[in-house]
Amino acid sequence: MAETAPLLNKNLFEPNSFTFLDQPNDSFLINHHQAATADNTFAASDDEVIPTIDYCMLFSDDQDQQFKALKYLGQVCEEYGFFYLVNHNISYHVFEDIFKGISDFFDPTTLEERVVYEKKSHTDRMRWGLRSSSGENREYLKVIAHPHPHFPSKPSNFSEILEEYFKEMREIELGLARAVSKTLGFEECYIEKALNLKSGFDVSSMNLYPPNYKSKGRIGVPEHTDPGFCVTLVQDVNGGLQVLSHQGKWINVYLPRNAILVQLGDHLEILTNGKYKSHIHRVIVDNNQMKRISVATLHGPSLDTFVSPAPEFVDEEDHPPAYLAMTYKESLEANGGDEIDVQSSMEKIRL
Ligand SMILES: O=C(O)CCC(=O)C(=O)O
Numbered sequence: 110m111a112e113t114a115p116l117l118n119k120n121l122f123e124p125n126s127f128t129f130l131d132q133p134n135d136s137f138l139i140n141h142h143q144a145a146t147a148d149n150t151f152a153a154s155d156d157e158v159i160p161t162i163d164y165c166m167l168f169s170d171d172q173d174q175q176f177k178a179l180k181y182l183g184q185v186c187e188e189y190g191f192f193y194l195v196n197h198n199i200s201y202h203v204f205e206d207i208f209k210g211i212s213d214f215f216d217p218t219t220l221e222e223r224v225v226y227e228k229k230s231h232t233d234r235m236r237w238g239l240r241s242s243s244g245e246n247r248e249y250l251k252v253i254a255h256p257h258p259h260f261p262s263k264p265s266n267f268s269e270i271l272e273e274y275f276k277e278m279r280e281i282e283l284g285l286a287r288a289v290s291k292t293l294g295f296e297e298c299y300i301e302k303a304l305n306l307k308s309g310f311d312v313s314s315m316n317l318y319p320p321n322y323k324s325k326g327r328i329g330v331p332e333h334t335d336p337g338f339c340v341t342l343v344q345d346v347n348g349g350l351q352v353l354s355h356q357g358k359w360i361n362v363y364l365p366r367n368a369i370l371v372q373l374g375d376h377l378e379i380l381t382n383g384k385y386k387s388h389i390h391r392v393i394v395d396n397n398q399m400k401r402i403s404v405a406t407l408h409g410p411s412l413d414t415f416v417s418p419a420p421e422f423v424d425e426e427d428h429p430p431a432y433l434a435m436t437y438k439e440s441l442e443a444n445g446g447d448e449i450d451v452q453s454s455m456e457k458i459r460l
């Protein structure tokens with residue numbers, strides 16, 4: 110990728126504490142390299158580097174450092190659309206607690222209890238599902254995390270754990286919105302206002318792979334992009350999530366210790382008329398050998414926000430509007446799904 114991204118200096122902001130996970134005992138993350146099989150259909154590269162953004166430097170009091178950090182973030186948003194976020198100051202126990210809570214929620218012996226969260230209506234505020242087919246293999250719980258959170262009452266303390274986790278992730282989201290606005294040359298409140306993030310619609314998908322150890326194929330989640338401003342994602346085990354670079358190469362996501370994977374969403378792409386694009390990713394499961402939990406939180410505009418390419422990114426000659434305008438709610442439902450499905454509908458929005 111370095112050849113196609115000459116501007117990026119990947120070492121610029123890697124903090125001293127940054128290490129890839131060569132010390133499994135030190136972290137909830139262990140590296141699970143996909144077992145080598147004769148089937149290379151889902152092979153991805155371990156050599157490509159996913160850029161690392163240091164959150165604190167984006168807000169550094171040292172103006173020069175902040176300027177460099179923002180410049181790098183702008184390049185990463187434009188050339189990649191995904192990055193590892195480190196130095197975000199979220200306490201380690203927040204991650205440990207949520208993985209423990211989700212693991213308990215997905216306890217194989219309490220499967221019948223979760224059925225109460227199965228799809229009931231298109232207005233569900235929580236939804237559980239177990240997919241075990243050639244096209245999708247995961248057990249999931251989706252919850253609305255903002256503005257009106259809905260969390261399960263069991264296991265005990267789970268709702269408090271989720272509340273704390275989502276509070277921290279929203280801070281990160283709003284901080285990133287400020288930083289990304291500046292990379293575009295705007296005031297720091299630009300994205301927050303344009304997408305009404307204060308009352309933004311956030312849905313979190315907590316996923317277990319393979320679903321109760323019974324996958325029926327290698328696809329955990331098929332290729333897709335996600336709607337919204339951005340996605341924050343953490344996982345308890347490395348291996349399975351793959352992102353597609355803008356150059357068309359699949360890359361394995363190996364999250365550094367305590368890092369968060371940030372992926373730009375469809376609605377930032379629409380707002381910037383294609384300058385900062387969302388990107389395709391997928392999850393591969395490995396023959397039922399390894400249990401993996403992920404938490405993917407989609408941070409969206411408020412449901413009634415009308416999102417269209419902003420005038421600053423449009424000029425009729427060189428950059429005509431490349432996307433249709435619609436409310437966030439309309440875009441979530443454009444494929445016939447429900448709000449809580451948070452399905453991308455970019456194929457309908459792209460002109
Ligand atoms: O589980 C993962 O690693 C990714 C899940 C995902 O992409 C999603 O829920 O949108």
Ligand SMILES: [Fe+2]
Pocket residue numbers: 333334335390405
């Ligand atoms: Fe996703």
